[in-house]
Amino acid sequence: MKVFGFYKSKKYLQRVMFSIMASMVVVLVASSISNTYILEKSVKSIQEESNLKVLSQIQYNLSYMNDIITRLSNFVYRDHFLIPLMFNDDLPKMDLIRGHRQMSNIMESSSFLHSMVIYNKSQSKLYGTSSSLLLDGGETDQRIRSLLLDAKNPQPTNRLIPMSLGQQEGRIDTFAFIVTDSLKPFTSTQSAIILFIKSDWVFESLKKMNVASDRDQGEIYIQTQDGTLLSSDPQATFVSDQAQTQVKKLVEAHKAEETRSSGFFIGQLSGEKEMVTFMDDGLGAWTILYIQSYDKLMGAVNHTRNQSLLISGLFLLLAIGLSVGLSYKLYNPIENMLKRIRPHLPDGKQDGNGAGDELLLMSDNYMKLSEQLSEISSEQIVSKYYIRRFLSDSQLFSDHDMQHLIEKHHLNISVKDHLLVCVLKIDQFSAFGSNMAGASNKLYNFAIINIAQEIMGSHYPCEAVEIRGDHVVLILSPNATDSGSRFEQAVPKLQEIQETIERFYSISLSCGISDVISNYSFLSTAYTQALRFSQYMIVKGHKAIISSEDIKGNLSSKQVSLPDATEKKLAEALKKGQLTNAGNELEKAFSLIAGFQYDDMIRAVSNLAWVIKNAASEINENRVVNFSVDLDYIHQITQEKETLEEMYLSLLSLCAKICEGQRPANMERNEMMLETVKELIEQKFSDINLSQQSIAMSVKLSSAYIGKLFKENYKLSITEYINEVRLTHAQVLLEQNNYTITEIMDKCGYANQSYFFRLFKGKVGSTPKEYRMKKSIS
Structure with a gap:
């Protein structure tokens, strides 16, 4: 009872024990359910893959059947004995006899045909091979007309149409295949040949796959x-x-x-x-x-689920015992802390069992401290808000309102003198943002703002604010020592900010500096200008500090696109596999692009990407085997790369892959061709007429070209290789002792005995008779 009373009086201890027990229950149950779910999902995935393989084989079988029937139908439709039956208005008796005889021949040569019917639209008559069509009093004729010649229900041509020619309604005993002189749906206004395919032949694939699956x-x-x-x-x-x-x-x-x-x-x-x-x-x-x-397929999964739940139940019993001991051990530090603070508590809270649990006093103290530490100056928040508004919409404020807000919130923005706006932009921001959590990004931005304001504030009165997370804006006011408001120390201070941020946080910053503005009402114009200047980091590179003077040529540039000749030469070089020429043209293009305005730069690089992609696509269309180049990635280059140099290197790398990728295709074609030559020699070595010229005719190439290619790859001529193969087979036949020398010569493609003896002795070192004798003795 004392033990029970002890646990009952400790509310926090109860919560700890319940939490541990509940956690174990949740973990065990979730583990069991998730394992079962994963198993079920895996079984479904494997079953789907298996089923699709089965259906792919059936699909192939049906396509193969359709191909066979299509070939037969094309042959039948062009048969000159059957044409009169289809198109003659007045059919001579001999044409009818020849047509029926030809249909019988076709039926005998095609085991899968059930019957065959020819429809003559001029006579509106059916000519067929089946006895039912001729002898059942017109029932089969009427059935075919109602199913296939209904003008209200035209039938597709060159496709299998399930139907029944028998008397049982709904039973499929054949498939009709209609052949006409057009691809339009078939009606009684067209002459046609109708092939009736045996249903058993079509279903044979299904029967086999049912057994296999x-x-x-x-x-x-x-x-x-x-x-x-x-x-x-x-x-x-x-x-x-x-x-x-x-x-x-x-x-x-x-x-x-x-x-x-x-x-x-x-x-x-x-x-x-x-x-x-x-x-x-x-x-x-x-x-x-x-x-x-579904139940049959998932039977094993259900059995596994039941076993998993049973095992989880056993572990739960063990978990209850462990949770009691573990909870008390975890509670010991709390108990010791309460022993220390109880003497200092009011009399009513000495036992720690008031409305709350044992941690109530500590949590109260913590909340008081937290409230003190979390007090944030609302004035500072409002100040940052108005600075952002000035930068984005300064034209919307009247001079009086803007001056009033600056003075009211004590902003370090001069209301009398000139101002300068600087934009500090994080290089490679997309990679930087993807590697940092949201809280980390805020900490880095906070550090950049403080460091920038501290360094720049040592010389100029300034305000700093973060915008959109990827850049910080500094608004500089002149100090008393500046002459003419030229802000001569702005660039050195910006360089110091860059070096400090990179040293402590390994973050690279690019800077855009606006022109000096006459008063605060032009802040949004200056901010837009500085932000646009910072984009020219694409030319100047990371950690650049860019003012209007640095990009004067770009801003005044009238050229908006590359010459057509440059793009054409680049495409031609890629198609010819000339990497050096392609690289030179690409370098020329980027040299020109570097002088464009920013938007024209991006557009020109995108156009180059299209030129390279189109050239690669044309190369692929003319290749036996496509080379593995990710052409879709090419359009991501302008988004992923920030500088022209990076874009140039990426495009150059793609050009190299395209040029290098063309070489293996040529090599592969040569290897395939040479292997074909060797296979021909192995198969036809016994042919006396086998020669380099006959082989060249077989592979549709010139004799000189095939001979040169064979010699370069195998270091011997085609004739030498033919003799090598023939003499090797002659050695084998001589060792068997079953054939005469003359028979062996004939089997190996030699007609001249002296020529054969000379070649054999040159290869083996002895005549065929001597070779046979030595082998017999050994």
Whole structure:
């Protein structure tokens, strides 16, 4: 009871114990849930990848089938025996007989054809090969006309159209493939050849992939444009009208959301949670679907989740015991502190168990101290606000109001003399900002403002304020020693500020200095001017101090773009792979750009980037293998790089990659060509007529060029290589002792015995007979 009373009287101790217990519970439960979630997500990802591979193979199979049918249809449509059946108004009997015979021949040569029909629009008649078309009293004829020749429902050409020629409604027993002389939808106003493809041939791929992808885990369907689901299994789950409607809505919604031709989602179908993977067939007609039971796929995940929760429960029991001991150990310093301060507390607070917990007195003292330390001068905040307003909108203030505000807030801005505005801008600000947290940025800006104001204030009355986080503005007033308000010590003081900031914080600053203004009403104009001057750091480099005198040539420049000849020569040099010429043209371009005004500089560099990108794109179009150059990065150069020198080096590096990237493509083409030559020699070495000229004709190149290229790469001629291959095979045949010398010569492509003996002795050192004898003895 004493132990229980002790813990009950210590409110802070109770909170510590509860916090530790709650933390352990949260951590364990969160760990269990997150592990299960990660596992489930991983299973989904792996399953999606696996399903898409299966669908990709089916897509390939369907594309291959369509290609076969298209080739056959093109052949059939041009058959001169079938043309009379399609187009003659009055068909002679012999043409009819020849046409039927030709259709029978085509049917016999194509095992996947179910039947074949020719529609003559002039006669409005169907000529077919199937017995049902000829002998069923016109039922098949009428069925084809109602399904394919309906003027209100034109059918697409050169595509598989699922239909039924049998008597069972809704059962797909064939696919129609309509061939006409145009790509327009087919109606009865056009003559056509209609190939009927066996449905089993189309579904054979689905059957095989169903077996390969584990039939217990899912079913594969083909979805037509109207939402009908076709399957190789007549007992498939989702072939009812309601199920097909649900699948169609879900797939269309997901396609619209993802804007992709393939995808993966989970939805409710026929009251069950299903995992659906879809992919277009590549021809724009069908969608291939793989539907799997979500519960079956996630069975292992659910089992793992249950085990994880059980283990977490066991650990929770252990955590409760640990939390009690750990809490008391953590509470010891608080208990010792309370023992020290209790004698100094009022009588009513000696036990520390008032309305609050044991830390109430310490927190009260802390709050009092915090209030004292956090008092900020509202006058200073208002002063900075008005300085920013003067810099951005000084024209909106009347002279009287502006002078009144300056005097009221005791700003170090002269109301009688000339003024000077300086902008201190942080170099590489984007990189600086990305490496610093928000609080760190504020501390650095605070340090820059104080150091700048202290250094500059030692000589000139000044005000400093930070604007937009990337630059600090100094407003200088003349001191009593300045003659003519020329601010002669402003530049040395700015250099001192730069060196101090860089020494302590490794931050580089560029400076823009406005022209001297006559009074405070022109502050916003001077600020805009100084900020614009600071942009010319792009030419002067980091840590530059820039005034109007330094960029007089840029400000007066009338040139706004590079000469067309320079850009044209750069593009030509890149296409020819001439890095030296490209570098020279790029250097000339940047020399000209350095004299432009700032906006024209940025525009000119962007134009150069487009020239390089367009040249690289043209090079890629004419290459067998594309070189790996990130062409999208080229447009980021003007944003990421701050100086012309950095932009020049980046573009030069890209030019080097483009020029260097062209060499491996030529080498690769040569290697492919030489490998082809060697393969031809290995295959045809027994041909007596094999020679350098015949090989050159085979690869469509000149004999001299292929011979020179082969010699340069392998250090021997094509003829020497042919003899090397032939003599090597002759050695093998001589060792077998199954052929005569004459037979071996014939198999190795030699017709002249003395020539063969001379070459063989030159290679081996003995005649073929001697070589065979030595091998037999050994």
